[in-house]
Amino acid sequence: MILRKICVENFRQFKGKQEISFDHQLPGITIVYGENGRGKTGIFRALIFGLFGEKYLAQDGKIDVEDNINLINIQALEQANGQPVIASVSIIISNKNNTYEITRRLRGVKHGNGFTEEVFGISLTCTDGRGNTKPPLKDRNEINEIIGNVFDPKVKDYFFFDGEKIERLTRANTEQKKTVAQGIKNLLNINALENARRGMEILRDNLNKQTNVKSRGNLQKILAAVNDNANNIVTNKKKYDEKRNEYDFAIKEKKRLDNELEKIDAIKSTLTKRRELMGQEANIVERQNARVGLLQGKVSEVASALLEDAFKRVYSSLSAKKDAGEIPVQSKLDLINKILSDNKCICGTYVNKGSPEYTKIMAWKTEIKDSGLKDEAINIWSDLKTHLRIIPMTREEVARLIGEYDKDVLAINNIHSLLKTISENINDSAEEAARLYNQSREKINKDLGKYEDQLNNIEINAQQYELTKTDLARQKEKIIQEEGVKDELEAATMLATDTYEALDAIYHSFTDNMKQLLGQFSTKIMRRLLDEEGRRSLNRIVVKEDYSLQVNNLRDEPFLANISAGQRQIVSLCFITALAQVATGKDRFEIPLFMDTPFGRLSGEHRQNLIKFIPEICQQWITMVTDTELTEKEWSSYQNASCQCAFYKLCSQKDGTTLIRLIPPDEVTEEIIYKGDKL
Amino acid sequence: MIMNSEIRVRISKEYTQVYDSVRKGLNIEAHVLFFVCFCFAVSKRLEPIEIQNREDKFWSRTIAPQEWTAIYTFFLDKNNMNLKAIEDDEVVIRQAERYANAGMKLFLDELPKDFIRTIDEKQSIVASDKGETIKALLFALISANYEQENRDEDFTS
Numbered sequence: 065m066i067l068r069k070i071c072v073e074n075f076r077q078f079k080g081k082q083e084i085s086f087d088h089q090l091p092g093i094t095i096v097y098g099e100n101g102r103g104k105t106g107i108f109r110a111l112i113f114g115l116f117g118e119k120y121l122a123q124d125g126k127i128d129v130e131d132n133i134n135l136i137n138i139q140a141l142e143q144a145n146g147q148p149v150i151a152s153v154s155i156i157i158s159n160k161n162n163t164y165e166i167t168r169r170l171r172g173v174k175h176g177n178g179f180t181e182e183v184f185g186i187s188l189t190c191t192d193g194r195g196n197t198k199p200p201l202k203d204r205n206e207i208n209e210i211i212g213n214v215f216d217p218k219v220k221d222y223f224f225f226d227g228e229k230i231e232r233l234t235r236a237n238t239e240q241k242k243t244v245a246q247g248i249k250n251l252l253n254i255n256a257l258e259n260a261r262r263g264m265e266i267l268r269d270n271l272n273k274q275t276n277v278k279s280r281g282n283l284q285k286i287l288a289a290v291n292d293n294a295n296n297i298v299t300n301k302k303k304y305d306e307k308r309n310e311y312d313f314a315i316k317e318k319k320r321l322d323n324e325l326e327k328i329d330a331i332k333s334t335l336t337k338r339r340e341l342m343g344q345e346a347n348i349v350e351r352q353n354a355r356v357g358l359l360q361g362k363v364s365e366v367a368s369a370l371l372e373d374a375f376k377r378v379y380s381s382l383s384a385k386k387d388a389g390e391i392p393v394q395s396k397l398d399l400i401n402k403i404l405s406d407n408k409c410i411c412g413t414y415v416n417k418g419s420p421e422y423t424k425i426m427a428w429k430t431e432i433k434d435s436g437l438k439d440e441a442i443n444i445w446s447d448l449k450t451h452l453r454i455i456p457m458t459r460e461e462v463a464r465l466i467g468e469y470d471k472d473v474l475a476i477n478n479i480h481s482l483l484k485t486i487s488e489n490i491n492d493s494a495e496e497a498a499r500l501y502n503q504s505r506e507k508i509n510k511d512l513g514k515y516e517d518q519l520n521n522i523e524i525n526a527q528q529y530e531l532t533k534t535d536l537a538r539q540k541e542k543i544i545q546e547e548g549v550k551d552e553l554e555a556a557t558m559l560a561t562d563t564y565e566a567l568d569a570i571y572h573s574f575t576d577n578m579k580q581l582l583g584q585f586s587t588k589i590m591r592r593l594l595d596e597e598g599r600r601s602l603n604r605i606v607v608k609e610d611y612s613l614q615v616n617n618l619r620d621e622p623f624l625a626n627i628s629a630g631q632r633q634i635v636s637l638c639f640i641t642a643l644a645q646v647a648t649g650k651d652r653f654e655i656p657l658f659m660d661t662p663f664g665r666l667s668g669e670h671r672q673n674l675i676k677f678i679p680e681i682c683q684q685w686i687t688m689v690t691d692t693e694l695t696e697k698e699w700s701s702y703q704n705a706s707c708q709c710a711f712y713k714l715c716s717q718k719d720g721t722t723l724i725r726l727i728p729p730d731e732v733t734e735e736i737i738y739k740g741d742k743l
Numbered sequence: 744m745i746m747n748s749e750i751r752v753r754i755s756k757e758y759t760q761v762y763d764s765v766r767k768g769l770n771i772e773a774h775v776l777f778f779v780c781f782c783f784a785v786s787k788r789l790e791p792i793e794i795q796n797r798e799d800k801f802w803s804r805t806i807a808p809q810e811w812t813a814i815y816t817f818f819l820d821k822n823n824m825n826l827k828a829i830e831d832d833e834v835v836i837r838q839a840e841r842y843a844n845a846g847m848k849l850f851l852d853e854l855p856k857d858f859i860r861t862i863d864e865k866q867s868i869v870a871s872d873k874g875e876t877i878k879a880l881l882f883a884l885i886s887a888n889y890e891q892e893n894r895d896e897d898f899t900s
Contacts, residue, residue, distance in 0.1 A: 447808070
């Protein structure tokens with residue numbers, strides 16, 4: 065898909081009709097420049113509204129769907145004096161040989177102190193490669209289906225996103241795992257496989273039930289156990305889905321309450337403090353989880369320290385043997401073999417077959433072979449040497465980790481106590497509404513903690529049921545073989561089971577391969593984007609079994625908790641671009657990449673690496689930047705990016721609206737970078 | 744002595760839930776807990792205990808090389824450096840099973856009671872706070888190490 069043009073009329077900050085054309089040579093970069101509040105996100109919103117009819121962006125985390133967001137330009141509504149105002153967004157895209165123009169219209173009116181607006185029209189015209197234009201379509205469902213075939217709305221968040229906010233992908237919580245898992249499923253379009261697997265599972269269970277009725281003895285017992293376990297899996301899955309819904313609802317409700325609380329001026333500073341503390345807590349908890357992982361990895365090493373005395377004794381005994389030349393023997397064997405193959409000793413004596421020298425050498429070889437175990441002894445000696453060196457280091461490291469763990473437990477307790485005080489203060493607030501909202505919020509917060517635990521337990525049970533399933537399947541097969549049950553029903557059940565297992569194996573092997581592939585692609589991209597310091601400390605990105613992202617250091621240990629916000633943004637960008645590359649199967653994908661504030665948290669070298677890299681992987685890059693994201697360095701990198709670059713400026717007007725202006729590239733330095741100061 | 748990967752390592756059925764709860768709650772694999780129990784038994788100079796009611800718990804291929812080295816070293820030390828004692832991995836594992844069986848009881852005694860749950864006379868590990876449970880496990884090992892050092896010092900003095 066190629067994005068050709070966005071036309072807006074009375075939409076967000078843009079009064080009257082205005083447009084941005086992306087119709088320059090491909091690959092190309094379009095930079096939309098504007099200071100805060102000028103409408104960069106408005107352009108982003110126009111794209112999402114125009115293509116998919118959605119009012120909200122994925123980044124609108126804090127805005128609840130019930131909280132209305134106005135899309136129609138407020139100044140136009142004010143000036144209309146109570147008369148209706150029409151706003152519209154038209155998007156022109158082309159795909160294969162067809163060009164589509166989709167237009168969505170809104171109608172709004174001012175009343176009293178507020179505004180009302182509604183979507184009232186949609187049309188789509190399609191022009192084929194020979195220039196024939198079909199009559200415009202007006203049916204919403206039909207239009208959405210056509211646009212959905214050109215660009216699947218489920219994957220839009222992976223091509224159109226806010227550069228700063230995608231950093232959330234590196235947060236190891238339930239929401240993040242869901243986002244990554246959903247992204248993989250959507251982009252790789254594996255729903256059909258999942259449905260086939262589920263269908264076969266139902267068929268197998270039904271056949272199993274029928275077989276159970278006809279079977280006797282041990283087979284019946286095992287089939288009953290298989291059925292029980294299958295029921296447990298289904299019940300567990302239901303429990304998970306129900307709990308997941310409760311969890312999602314609670315998250316949404318908490319956001320709504322936060323939003324309501326933020327409207328109450330009297331407690332704004334308290335809320336800011338609370339948000340900061342919660343952010344700190346999340347960071348510490350993440351660091352703690354990484355530390356617990358490290359401690360868990362040390363259990364075996366700490367246990368082996370209990371054998372230190374035996375290690376010392378055996379090491380010194382083996383060292384003595386080694387010094388006395390009893391081990392190693394491999395070098396002796398190597399020498400003997402060389403003498404035998406050369407038929408000549410190192411002293412120059414010929415060792416011909418049948419000669420006394422030959423007989424002596426062969427006897428020596430047999431003697432050494434008999435004591436062959438000593439070869440392995442040298443391995444033990446060498447391992448012990450390492451162990452004895454590592455044991456004191458392990459003790460120190462474990463003591464340090466436990467010290468840091470305890471310190472962070474204290475820090476979390478302090479944060480909890482501060483949060484409690486804040487909550488009590490809000491409850492004591494003169495504002496009755498604040499008190500009530502906060503009480504509900506506190507209850508939801510407690511519920512969320514409970515839901516997280518319950519979801520974890522359900523996941524653990526699911527793993528256990530899967531293990532039991534494998535074990536029972538093995539037992540069942542054994543009994544069936546023993547009892548020789550081969551009737552038609554059993555054969556059908558076995559076929560259904562085998563098919564299900566094959567589909568299940570394909571599904572898991574496919575998703576596992578994808579996770580591995582995504583990890584490899586992300587890592588490759590990360591090495592391109594990181595600055596030298598980052599490359600020195602970070603080794604690779606791993607998409608873990610549970611779909612959470614991890615970054616390993618050079619010792620291949622989990623390191624995510626220790627990286628900066630900018631590095632997190634880089635890691636998330638790497639993952640998201642790797643997803644796009646893997647999904648499209650091409651080195652350069654043909655879907656536009658639309659990034660709002662791409663450089664917010666990135667330092668100079670990271671920015672330059674990104675500007676150089678993105679045009680290599682996508683044919684259209686549309687980037688919305690603010691003044692701090694466009695200095696002389698970035699502009700110079702854009703110009704060196706070996707593709708055509710168009711530049712639009714969002715200019716503030718006296719009436720508070722925004723005018724979109726195309727700036728010729730040779731005027732950018734003077735007008736944008738130096739803002740006319742050079743003159 | 745080749746770190747044979749095809750041996751089924753056995754535990755007492757009595758401790759199945761301990762192994763399962765440690766794997767589920769703490770993400771610690773069976774071979775690690777087995778090795779911890781083995782080390783406990785060795786450090787406290789416990790007599791190995793025959794397993795009465797056996798259950799195949801894991802494959803020897805999961806045992807880490809450094810754990811194999813430690814097990815070989817113990818039996819080498821115990822048998823006056825006679826390499827024949829560690830020649831057959833199956834024999835080594837069967838002996839280690841008996842030590843681990845003896846060490847498990849001690850391991851459960853060493854852990855604070857808050858971390859142990861008993862249902863129908865079967866014990867399991869409570870891991871509602873994973874960090875605290877792992878810390879308690881490491882403390883149990885570190886104290887055993889400390890006691891061992893002091894005991895050895897007393898003995899030598």
